[in-house]
Amino acid sequence: MIVKKQCHQIDEFTSFSGNTIKNVKVGWESYGTLNEDKSNVILITHYFTGSSHAAGRYHQKDEEPGYWDSIIGPNKAIDTRRFFVLSVDSLVNINAYDENIITTGPASIDPDTNQAYGMRFPVVTMRDFVNVQKSVLESLGIKGLYAVAGPSMGSMQAIEWASAYPTWVPRLISVIGSAEADGWTTLTLITQSALAPEFFNQVNTQLDHDAHISDPQNPMYDIRKAPPIVNWLMESAAEKSKKMDANHLLYLVRANQLFITGMQNNLEKGLSRIKAKTLFITANKDVLLMPYHAQKAVRIMQSQGKDVQLHDFDGDLGHLEGVSNIAAHSETIRSFLEQ
Amino acid sequence: MIVKKQCHQIDEFTSFSGNTIKNVKVGWESYGTLNEDKSNVILITHYFTGSSHAAGRYHQKDEEPGYWDSIIGPNKAIDTRRFFVLSVDSLVNINAYDENIITTGPASIDPDTNQAYGMRFPVVTMRDFVNVQKSVLESLGIKGLYAVAGPSMGSMQAIEWASAYPTWVPRLISVIGSAEADGWTTLTLITQSALAPEFFNQVNTQLDHDAHISDPQNPMYDIRKAPPIVNWLMESAAEKSKKMDANHLLYLVRANQLFITGMQNNLEKGLSRIKAKTLFITANKDVLLMPYHAQKAVRIMQSQGKDVQLHDFDGDLGHLEGVSNIAAHSETIRSFLEQ
Numbered sequence: 246m247i248v249k250k251q252c253h254q255i256d257e258f259t260s261f262s263g264n265t266i267k268n269v270k271v272g273w274e275s276y277g278t279l280n281e282d283k284s285n286v287i288l289i290t291h292y293f294t295g296s297s298h299a300a301g302r303y304h305q306k307d308e309e310p311g312y313w314d315s316i317i318g319p320n321k322a323i324d325t326r327r328f329f330v331l332s333v334d335s336l337v338n339i340n341a342y343d344e345n346i347i348t349t350g351p352a353s354i355d356p357d358t359n360q361a362y363g364m365r366f367p368v369v370t371m372r373d374f375v376n377v378q379k380s381v382l383e384s385l386g387i388k389g390l391y392a393v394a395g396p397s398m399g400s401m402q403a404i405e406w407a408s409a410y411p412t413w414v415p416r417l418i419s420v421i422g423s424a425e426a427d428g429w430t431t432l433t434l435i436t437q438s439a440l441a442p443e444f445f446n447q448v449n450t451q452l453d454h455d456a457h458i459s460d461p462q463n464p465m466y467d468i469r470k471a472p473p474i475v476n477w478l479m480e481s482a483a484e485k486s487k488k489m490d491a492n493h494l495l496y497l498v499r500a501n502q503l504f505i506t507g508m509q510n511n512l513e514k515g516l517s518r519i520k521a522k523t524l525f526i527t528a529n530k531d532v533l534l535m536p537y538h539a540q541k542a543v544r545i546m547q548s549q550g551k552d553v554q555l556h557d558f559d560g561d562l563g564h565l566e567g568v569s570n571i572a573a574h575s576e577t578i579r580s581f582l583e584q
Numbered sequence: 585m586i587v588k589k590q591c592h593q594i595d596e597f598t599s600f601s602g603n604t605i606k607n608v609k610v611g612w613e614s615y616g617t618l619n620e621d622k623s624n625v626i627l628i629t630h631y632f633t634g635s636s637h638a639a640g641r642y643h644q645k646d647e648e649p650g651y652w653d654s655i656i657g658p659n660k661a662i663d664t665r666r667f668f669v670l671s672v673d674s675l676v677n678i679n680a681y682d683e684n685i686i687t688t689g690p691a692s693i694d695p696d697t698n699q700a701y702g703m704r705f706p707v708v709t710m711r712d713f714v715n716v717q718k719s720v721l722e723s724l725g726i727k728g729l730y731a732v733a734g735p736s737m738g739s740m741q742a743i744e745w746a747s748a749y750p751t752w753v754p755r756l757i758s759v760i761g762s763a764e765a766d767g768w769t770t771l772t773l774i775t776q777s778a779l780a781p782e783f784f785n786q787v788n789t790q791l792d793h794d795a796h797i798s799d800p801q802n803p804m805y806d807i808r809k810a811p812p813i814v815n816w817l818m819e820s821a822a823e824k825s826k827k828m829d830a831n832h833l834l835y836l837v838r839a840n841q842l843f844i845t846g847m848q849n850n851l852e853k854g855l856s857r858i859k860a861k862t863l864f865i866t867a868n869k870d871v872l873l874m875p876y877h878a879q880k881a882v883r884i885m886q887s888q889g890k891d892v893q894l895h896d897f898d899g900d901l902g903h904l905e906g907v908s909n910i911a912a913h914s915e916t917i918r919s920f921l922e923q
Contacts, residue, residue, distance in 0.1 A: 262800045368805045427781065428788025428813045442766065442874065449767025458842060458849050461601045465842055466707045468834055472841050474767045495807055502811050503797060503804055510797050532871060535781065 246318055246325070248274050248301035248311070252347050253333070253381045261376075261508060264367035267356050272334040272347030273381050276300050276317055277325030283387050287323055287582075288378060289313065289332040290395030290402035292568060293497065294339055294485070296346045297332035300325075303345065313396075315572035322575035323582065328391060333378045335402075336369050337497050341490035351492035363492060371398075371405045371504045378402075379410065392582060393521075394418035396567040397534060401426075401504050404542070407519040408507045417521035418578065421528050421567030423538035424545075425505040425512050433533060441530040441563025449474045506542075516545050523553040524581045526574055528566035530559070554581075585657055585664070587613050587640035587650070591686050592672070592720045600715075600847060603706035606695050611673040611686030612720050615639050615656055616664030622726050626662055626921075627717060628652065628671040629734030629741035631907060632836065633678055633824070635685045636671035639664075642684065652735075654911035661914035662921065667730060672717045674741075675708050676836050680829035690831035702831060710737075710744045710843045717741075718749065731921060732860075733757035735906040736873060740765075740843050743881070746858040747846045756860035757917065760867050760906030762877035763884075764844040764851050780869040780902025788813045845881075855884050862892040863920045865913055867905035869898070893920075 255269040274297045279286065289299040292312075300317035302310050316322040317330055337350035351366040382390075390413050393403045400422020407414040452473035456463045464470040471479070507515020525543055527536035536557060546553040556577050560566040566573070594608040613636045618625065628638040631651075639656035641649050655661040656669055676689035690705040721729075729752050732742045739761020746753040791812035795802045803809040810818070846854020864882055866875040875896060885892040895916050899905040905912075 261798075262802075262805045364807050366807075368807055428784040428786075431788070431811050431813050442876065445767035447767075449770070458844060458847055459600075463601075465838065466601045468703050468705075468707055468838060472770050474770050499804065499807060505797060508797055537781065 246276060246301035247305070248276060248298070248303065250274055250297070250345055250347065253384060255377065255380050258373075258377070258380075260367050261370045261372045262367060266349065266367065269336070269349045269377065270347055271336065271349065271377055271381070272345075273297050274299065274301070274311075274332055276330040277328050279329040279385065279387075283385075284389070284391065285328050286382070286387050286390050287328045287330045288382070288390055288393045288406070289317070289330060290374070290378070290393065290399035290406070291332060291335060292395070292397035292399050293501070295399070295568075296338060296340060296343070297334045298345060299332040300330065312568050313571055316575055316578060322578040323394070324579075331382070333381050335374045335497075336377055337366070337493045337500065339490065339493045339497050340488045341493050343488040348493075350490070350496055352490040364495075366492070366496065368499050368503070369496065370500050370508060371401050372409060372508050374402050374500070375405050375409055378406075379413075389413050390415070392416035392418060394420070394578075395422070396420040396571070397422055397564065398501060400534075401501070404506050404516075404519075405504070405508070407521040407523070408515045409518075411518050411520040414519075414521045416582065417519065417523040418526070418581065419523070419539060419542075420526040420571065420574075421531055421534055421564055422525070423504075423534050424516060424542035425538075426502050427538075431502045441532060441561055443530070443561035444563065444565075445474060448477060452477060513545055513549075516542060516551075517549050519546070519551060522581075522584065523551065524577070525553070525555045526567065526577065527555065527557045528560055528562070528564060529557050530561065531564040531566070533564040585615060585640035586644070587615060587637070587642065589613055589636070589684055589686065592723060594716065594719050597712075597716070597719075599706050600709045600711045601706060605688065605706065608675070608688045608716065609686055610675065610688065610716055610720070611684075612636050612670060613638065613640070613650075614668060614670040616666070616668045618668040618724065618726075622724075623728070623730065624667050625721070625726050625729050626667045626669045627721070627729055627732045627745070628656070628669060629713070629717070629732065629738035629745070630671060630674060631734070631736035631738050632840070634738070634907075635677060635679060635682070636673045637684060638671040639669065651907050652910055655914055655917060661917040662733070663918075670721070672720050674713045674836075675716055676705070676832045676839065678829065678832045678836050679827045680832050682827040687832075689829070689835055691829040703834075705831070705835065707838050707842070708835065709839050709847060710740050711748060711847045713741050713839070714744050714748055717745075718752075728752050729754070731755035731757060733759065733917075734761070735759040735910070736761055736903065737840060739873075740840070743845050743855075743858075744843070744847070746860040746862070747854045748857075750857050750859040753858075753860045755921065756858065756862040757865070757920065758862065758878060758881075759865040759910065759913075760870055760873055760903055761864070762843075762873050763855060763881035764877075765841050766877075770841045779904055780871060780900055782869070782900035783902065783904075784813060787816060791816060852884055852888075855881060855890075856888050858885070858890060861923065862890065863916070864892070864894045865906065865916065866894065866896045867899060867901070867903060868896050869900065870903040870905070872903040
């Protein structure tokens with residue numbers, strides 16, 4: 246499945262906080278074919294460091310397919326023989342310098358000054374991400390979704406979609422996600438917590454084989470040297486950061502910190518607007534967005550008489566179960582979409 | 585119970601990595617009375633930011649007693665009518681500038697140069713903390729313990745005691761602790777993880793009451809302003825850091841990163857040396873030293889036929905259940921000590 250990034254432009258975008266941003270451009274991708282009455286659209290909303298590249302490959306020799314390729318495609322859980330699947334690069338996308346991502350944020354040129362916005366860019370929210378996606382859909386004549394689904398920060402956008410535009414969203418799938426950013430989440434540091442201890446401990450075992458702890462020549466006895474696992478994480482982060490923009494990171498964190506379903510300081514009210522049949526998938530070793538987030542949303546939605554179900558899965562990847570190992574949940578997703 | 589800090593000096597201390605440190609001084613405290621045959625000694629080993637101030641008060645108007653005061657004292661779980669309870673300030677104690685703590689580390693004056701050691705101070709380990717404690721005990725003519733007990737980093741020292749000097753330790757109590765620093769722990773950032781989400785979310789609810797998310801004047805829409813919960817954590821950290829030394833922090837982290845019971849790269853072998861009857865107490869919402877640490881040690885010790893038990897407790901403080909709410913485990917500890 247070869248995919249091509251497309252570009253959508255909004256000449257004047259009004260943010261949730263009331264600011265105008267000119268010439269907003271975002272990238273989007275689609276998989277499958279839009280049917281005649283435009284009733285087969287599934288929107289995929291992406292995670293914190295992700296993009297609209299949810300499935301497929303950019304060229305024949307592209308080694309890394311989109312992050313949910315294992316469940317999006319012909320005959321897969323989200324079957325592109327039947328569905329038109331679409332995804333949009335978020336505003337303030339962190340990978341501002343990735344040639345496959347089109348985003349607007351602090352690293353973009355302000356047409357009024359011909360300089361990068363930097364920290365003059367207005368703070369944007371999950372609702373803004375949703376509104377940009379809606380603009381892309383409307384430009385294609387789409388007036389409603391078959392379903393919206395996303396992992397992690399993508400879950401926040403998916404839930405916000407179902408609350409902000411309930412008549413658009415008959416089905417909602419939240420994977421490793423949350424209906425609000427609580428105090429703990431606001432503080433959370435992402436890089437380590439996205440993976441569970443089991444993952445790091447396996448890496449550590451591979452790194453650690455040479456140094457014996459009772460050998461005074463062990464580099465750990467030099468206070469200026471870091472443990473191998475710390476070096477490994479720092480090097481991984483440095484490699485990833487090459488395509489990232491530091492200001493985009495600040496804005497993206499803030500968009501997460503500001504999130505509460507409905508964007509009205511009232512989680513119950515925000516969730517009460519949802520009309521979608523809803524599936525929450527949690528990873529029981531998730532230490533980033535721990536399962537208590539989804540459990541809380543489910544409790545509230547159940548008390549409101551909503552059609553909501555929760556599937557909790559085991560797996561040593563922790564939070565990233567919802568991205569890297571999503572294929573394990575194929576049958577759950579496939580059967581949910583058939584209902 | 586009024587207590588007084590005492591000072592113990594070691595003229596030449598040889599570290600586990602083979603370095604000599606001159607004029608090592610550490611503080612210690614004791615509660616209760618040493619009996620004639622010196623058979624009633626319980627050693628308490630302290631946590632990362634703790635000290636030998638495990639119980640009692642420094643003067644009548646002292647508002648804050650030692651951290652385990654709720655279980656150490658007359659008629660308490662660790663009953664000072666019967667036991668002589670002793671605790672020692674660790675080497676490289678982080679609170680180098682606290683007037684109630686006596687420690688030796690990078691902030692100490694090197695007698696050879698009359699300047700602070702800084703990062704020329706040798707890396708020290710849990711075994712070194714144990715050896716300094718042993719020196720204090722031996723200076724009092726003590727040749728064995730009734731029990732050793734400690735929370736968090738104190739658990740590491742307690743387990744190391746039982747492995748390094750098995751004939752000294754007939755009873756071992758590990759609270760919210762671990763028998764080794766694995767890859768995850770080596771990476772862990774302490775300040776946030778010591779408390780569970782429930783705690784921060786309660787604080788956040790108290791901080792958050794003024795700002796409405798749909799008000800464009802909400803300070804969160806200023807990218808230069810931090811969320812209230814982040815400010816709260818930063819201010820708490822700044823306040824605590826006044827008595828801390830940054831180099832001591834580096835060394836203390838390293839001592840933790842280097843820890844594996846027995847200090848021989850082999851956890852099974854290290855644990856196999858233990859002769860103590862052992863109690864592990866875990867906090868099931870602990871996201872700093874998660875219960876899997878203690879569970880792993882228990883599994884290994886059970887396979888070795890050791891006398892070991894595990895008590896897991898619920899509570900919203902997470903890791904800090906083992907310090908702030910230790911009184912909830914009084915009966916478990918009291919009955920363990922009677923066996």
